[in-house]
Amino acid sequence: MFGSSAKRVQSKKIRERSFEIVILASALVSVISVLFITWFIFRSGLPLFSKVKLSEFLFGSRWEPVANPPSFGIFAFIVGSFYVTGLSLLMAVPIGLACGIYLAEFARGSIAGFLRSVVNLLSGIPSVIYGLFGIVFVAGAVRVLFGGNGYSVLSASIILAIMILPTIINITEVSLRAVPSELKEGSLAVGATHWQTIYKVLIPAARSGIAAGIVLGMGRAIGETMAVLLVAGNAPIMPDSPLSMTRTMTMNIITDMSYAEGDHMTSLFTTGIVLFVFILFLNLCVQLFLRRMNNEGK
Template structure:
């Protein structure tokens, strides 16, 4: 009797957990459908190629309306790439330090500082960018300061915690035996780190970079505050920039009609970006696992 009750009890729990899991999937599906359906009307009037490959963005003009988001796609790629150039080496170096070199106490202090960094709201990063980074960039490199460079730097700081903490876990998870074997063969500490530990931790490190890219592409508020938000093709590091997310956030408040659908379509492009990124990361991880 008791056994049966227990079994029934278990199956209830299973059902509840299953529903929870379904809710997640349902949320993804519903959001996807919502974005796509809201975006579709745009393509009755504007060709997909004009939308993706034109830099002509004048959604409210009566005479010559334009719905080209190429500048924003390129803008997103620029600031994301810029953020990676700064954050990847810095993040991996920090992760190596935390996992391999620091004393336990130091690792704890630094580790919680990194966690704190992850908890700061993005609008605060934006403030910091406006008050400190943009003026410094203006002073050192010219321009208005609100630029690709400022946005990249702010984004880099924001994705550092992701890269550091996931890379550190990956590095710490490398079996101790590998390290011992390498050292006992007469390898130095650095040779051991670069030739054995990092290659063994590579799938996790790549995952951290992938997640960092995801966060950088999707970030809105902070880049909105320091990027300048001019709807033009960015020409260099000191040029103003508008990203896909900034485009949506800026116009959503007042857009209507076709303009509004163009913003949903921009969101759709963002969606595809993130999806491709996830697939890319997974493929690379599988490939790397096979190669080493």
């Protein structure tokens, strides 16, 4: 009897240990994959700086990789990326926060289920479909309202705003629902209205999650290629207004990759390094900001 019990305990320990090993192996695969991708990008892109100065690459205004001599200046693409991403966030963040708050605090029953289904559907639509929608409707509307050919920073920003809305909405709703109910009930008990409770209690308590949703949306916006490629105009020029055509860093990589070779190919990997470093820097800044806010809150 005791022998059988000991065997069961030993068997349980073996299963638990095996499960721990599988989980650890999965985590290591993720870490190794990230490290390998990082090594590959830097290994492929850094050799360009033996021929081109960093300042010339980052702040140069001419992109003529096949000229003689070639020019590798991506400043217009950096500005285009920031322009499109920033404008899309200006549109998406207020709408996303409002929708997330509504779903978390006001929507009930079939209405809530319908809205969540719509949001989930938006997140599953392929980017090329968004791009086709942008060509027919968004660029067409911009063309009618503002003139020009409709392919512009504004058109790309509108499409990106629609694409990142599901991320911001879902994470905002989840973050608000994760706030302990005692905080909400305590606020209402001392006489605060529902709106005052949302604004002064729930949103500050959920700010870390909400900020994470915005950062994830920003990461998708700045890394999106196909939809932006179809509606931004793909012109390697400096955008001077929301109605200007533009080319982002990701657009430049996908546009030139099919025929690039030599230093031209290397410069595309270097552009990927710039994009990688920017997103890493952005995440670090957000983490430091949230840590500071949490410390001040304590």
